[in-house]
Amino acid sequence: MNVFKLLSHTSKAPQTPSAQKLPSSGAAANPQLFGHDEPAKSPEDTKRTRKRKRGPEVNVSSAPLPADLDFFGVPPKATDAEKKANTGEKKRKRKGGAANGATGDLAQAEANTESYDEDESKRVLRLHKLKITILEDFKPLADKITAEKKKKKQKKEKAEQPEKKKMDAKKQLFPQPLTSFAQLRPRYRISRRLEDNLNEQAYAMPTEVQLGALPLLLGSNREGTQQAKGSADYASGAEYGGDIDLLTVAPTGSGKTIAFLIPIIHSVLSEKREDTTEGPGAVVIAPTRELASQIVNEARKLSKGTGLKATLMKKGMEVVERPQEEPPEGGVSMQESSDEETDGASESDDEIKAIPQKKCKRRRSERVKAAILVATPLALLNALKQRDGTVAELPTVRHLVLDEADVLLDPLFREQTLALWNACSNPLLRIGLWSATMGSNIEALAVNTLNQRWSSLSTALLPARPPFIRLVVGLKDSAIPNITHQLTYAATEQGKLLGLRQLLHPTAAPPSNDVPSLRPPFLVFTQTIPRAIALHSELLYDIPPEAGGSSRIAVLHADLSSSARESIMTRFRRGEVWVLITTDLLARGVDFRGLNGVVNYDVPNSAAAYVHRVGRTARAGREGGVAVTFYTQEDIPYIKLIANVIRASEKLRGKSEEEGSVKQWLLDALPTPTKREKQTLKKRGVEARRNVKDKEGKGKARISTKSGFERKTENRRRGAVVGSKNRRRAGVEKRTMAVGSESEFERFDE
Numbered sequence: 168m169n170v171f172k173l174l175s176h177t178s179k180a181p182q183t184p185s186a187q188k189l190p191s192s193g194a195a196a197n198p199q200l201f202g203h204d205e206p207a208k209s210p211e212d213t214k215r216t217r218k219r220k221r222g223p224e225v226n227v228s229s230a231p232l233p234a235d236l237d238f239f240g241v242p243p244k245a246t247d248a249e250k251k252a253n254t255g256e257k258k259r260k261r262k263g264g265a266a267n268g269a270t271g272d273l274a275q276a277e278a279n280t281e282s283y284d285e286d287e288s289k290r291v292l293r294l295h296k297l298k299i300t301i302l303e304d305f306k307p308l309a310d311k312i313t314a315e316k317k318k319k320k321q322k323k324e325k326a327e328q329p330e331k332k333k334m335d336a337k338k339q340l341f342p343q344p345l346t347s348f349a350q351l352r353p354r355y356r357i358s359r360r361l362e363d364n365l366n367e368q369a370y371a372m373p374t375e376v377q378l379g380a381l382p383l384l385l386g387s388n389r390e391g392t393q394q395a396k397g398s399a400d401y402a403s404g405a406e407y408g409g410d411i412d413l414l415t416v417a418p419t420g421s422g423k424t425i426a427f428l429i430p431i432i433h434s435v436l437s438e439k440r441e442d443t444t445e446g447p448g449a450v451v452i453a454p455t456r457e458l459a460s461q462i463v464n465e466a467r468k469l470s471k472g473t474g475l476k477a478t479l480m481k482k483g484m485e486v487v488e489r490p491q492e493e494p495p496e497g498g499v500s501m502q503e504s505s506d507e508e509t510d511g512a513s514e515s516d517d518e519i520k521a522i523p524q525k526k527c528k529r530r531r532s533e534r535v536k537a538a539i540l541v542a543t544p545l546a547l548l549n550a551l552k553q554r555d556g557t558v559a560e561l562p563t564v565r566h567l568v569l570d571e572a573d574v575l576l577d578p579l580f581r582e583q584t585l586a587l588w589n590a591c592s593n594p595l596l597r598i599g600l601w602s603a604t605m606g607s608n609i610e611a612l613a614v615n616t617l618n619q620r621w622s623s624l625s626t627a628l629l630p631a632r633p634p635f636i637r638l639v640v641g642l643k644d645s646a647i648p649n650i651t652h653q654l655t656y657a658a659t660e661q662g663k664l665l666g667l668r669q670l671l672h673p674t675a676a677p678p679s680n681d682v683p684s685l686r687p688p689f690l691v692f693t694q695t696i697p698r699a700i701a702l703h704s705e706l707l708y709d710i711p712p713e714a715g716g717s718s719r720i721a722v723l724h725a726d727l728s729s730s731a732r733e734s735i736m737t738r739f740r741r742g743e744v745w746v747l748i749t750t751d752l753l754a755r756g757v758d759f760r761g762l763n764g765v766v767n768y769d770v771p772n773s774a775a776a777y778v779h780r781v782g783r784t785a786r787a788g789r790e791g792g793v794a795v796t797f798y799t800q801e802d803i804p805y806i807k808l809i810a811n812v813i814r815a816s817e818k819l820r821g822k823s824e825e826e827g828s829v830k831q832w833l834l835d836a837l838p839t840p841t842k843r844e845k846q847t848l849k850k851r852g853v854e855a856r857r858n859v860k861d862k863e864g865k866g867k868a869r870i871s872t873k874s875g876f877e878r879k880t881e882n883r884r885r886g887a888v889v890g891s892k893n894r895r896r897a898g899v900e901k902r903t904m905a906v907g908s909e910s911e912f913e914r915f916d917e
């Protein structure tokens with residue numbers, strides 16, 4: 168019997184394994200999460216139907232749509248404007264292709280790229296659940312601070328500022344949406360190589376975040392600017408010409424990486440800075456080495472053949488000119504320690520290790536010559552730290568991107584990240600903060616930091632201060648709607664192990680009506696490194712040798728060497744490893760395209776952590792991703808945080824309260840954690856699981872460190888010894904029975 172059948176809460180109707188479409192079965196025809204069941208209207212259509220209702224709620228798993236509305240399986244119908252632009256491009260290619268940046272071609276293409284009018288832009292943005300707001304607009308203020316002689320006038324104007332700020336603070340923007348990648352070159356004049364490199368990825372259409380962020384970051388277009396000037400109410404954002412600071416909150420797996428890389432590459436290429444030995448033009452910070460290296464790969468694919476280089480910050484690299492120095496007495500070499508990067512997980516504090524001094528002799532360092540540098544915060548900070556403890560400046564950096572900005576500005580990394588932000592001393596620095604989750608405190612911190620930086624600059628010679636804009640896709644801080652969630656009460660640690668084994672051996676317990684099947688490859692998350700290691704040894708022999716045995720299961724955590732981490736990542740990506748047990752090290756940003764599911768063996772320590780962990784599956788619009796979360800008695804005080812996220816995600820999918828997996832009675836029954844409890848949980852995780860063993864060496868939260876196979880073999884051996892003893896004893900007994908009956912009771916004492 169499937170013991171979890173009665174205890175599980177699952178969010179989706181049953182599916183037989185054969186009927187189930189899995190993320191591993193390939194890319195989705197449409198990577199968008201919202202609004203792709205409605206075609207984009209051509210500008211002409213819009214004129215005909217000015218007023219329209221909002222698009223219907225998206226139901227990703229809905230029944231087949233009528234042919235004229237089924238835009239899921241086929242590329243979207245191009246608007247007339249796009250068709251013309253595409254035809255123009257094709258004609259140009261047929262002619263043999265003009266030189267890169269040929270203005271005649273571009274002018275032609277540009278002329279063919281009609282823009283959406285105000286109503287249509289608003290409709291498309293709303294349909295795709297994009298909300299773009301100006302958090303701080305300094306333009307009117309900065310325009311007025313022009314010269315000394317206007318001081319008197321300034322005083323009066325300053326008095327009006329608060330009112331102005333208030334009015335501007337909530338201003339919404341409706342930029343021209345980017346509904347096809349073919350619009351990039353004619354509208355924003357991106358380089359031919361960049362366009363070709365993007366085309367090589369064969370993305371059918373932009374995702375929601377790309378649809379909104381690329382027009383904002385790539386700047387103005389002729390029509391957009393005219394519209395912006397022509398209408399007082401219509402704010403397209405084009406007047407900022409791409410010169411903005413941007414905070415983006417968009418779902419996991421929605422393609423944020425290329426949304427920030429394309430504008431960076433375009434900008435660096437436009438600057439045509441020949442000498443990259445002065446320092447990088449753009450820096451991207453990510454919380455883990457795995458994510459940083461993935462971003463570098465993406466950047467390299469997009470910048471292939473452009474002459475622009477992207478590099479991962481590694482041990483021994485120099486970013487700025489520093490005098491060759493011996494490490495301080497008994498101290499730690501910054502260069503050496505930079506490789507011991509943290510993972511953003513609760514145990515990361517333990518991971519910054521001291522290196523014995525004899526290892527600290529600094530080699531002659533390699534100087535970074537790349538235009539785009541991708542690094543983890545500690546690695547870059549260590550490379551910038553000078554002997555006197557100060558941090559060297561990076562004046563060449565014009566673009567700073569904080570990927571997973573909320574964790575980078577969380578107390579764990581905050582100091583390091585802010586130090587790097589401040590080290591980017593170029594007054595024209597533009598910042599991008601990107602994540603799938605963003606607390607309001609992070610937003611406030613970003614605004615504060617921007618204000619402080621601006622007030623420390625001598626602004627007289629600077630252009631107007633750029634606005635700080637926020638782009639939100641979908642529902643903020645929620646899990647993507649195309650995942651099937653399963654919240655399972657396992658009561659105890661043993662219950663969790665049993666549950667995981669049932670997932671590993673689906674034939675032993677065929678998927679019931681309530682429990683979706685979880686096919687490898689999948690990730691298993693634990694709270695700490697020791698628990699990941701223990702769970703790995705427990706399950707090591709669970710996969711039969713015919714299927715590859717112990718080589719199919721691996722553990723990845725921050726205590727492993729970087730080469731071991733890299734090798735496990737490669738084996739998992741290649742499909743050689745099927746089940747990867749890990750900590751929150753892999754919870755954020757890491758993109759395993761065909762990952763079928765995620766198991767939260769230990770409950771994540773915040774709602775945001777849940778959103779990121781489960782977001783490793785069902786990426787780029789793929790269907791069939793499953794997220795299983797086991798909870799025990801110890802988790803009950805906190806599980807409501809997770810139940811709420813699941814409820815919100817199901818609502819986004821169009822499920823009613825009755826259809827959803829998390830029922831109202833469960834939410835009513837679960838306690839609501841206090842603010843303090845939430846903070847403690849985030850910092851330390853569930854206390855009972857911190858110590859693997861209690862005083863008696865057992866512990867409720869203990870995962871046996873012996874594999875099931877080893878234990879079985881041991882038990883069998885022990886059984887055989889006992890059996891042979893018993894048999895021997897039985898023989899002796901028989902003989903002694905014959906001698907005297909009192910000997911019969913002696914056995915009971917043994």
Ligand SMILES: Nc1ncnc2c1ncn2[C@@H]1O[C@H](COP(=O)(O)OP(=O)(O)OP(=O)(O)O)[C@@H](O)[C@H]1O
Pocket residue numbers: 198370371372373374377417418419420421422423424425602603755756757758760782783786787
């Ligand atoms: N327009 C697109 N069409 C199809 N796939 C896309 C598109 N853009 C990006 N992708 C793919 O989507 C996947 C996820 O992209 P990416 O890693 O950038 O997501 P993300 O938004 O940064 O996610 P996370 O929040 O988890 O970091 C990648 O495999 C990427 O190649």
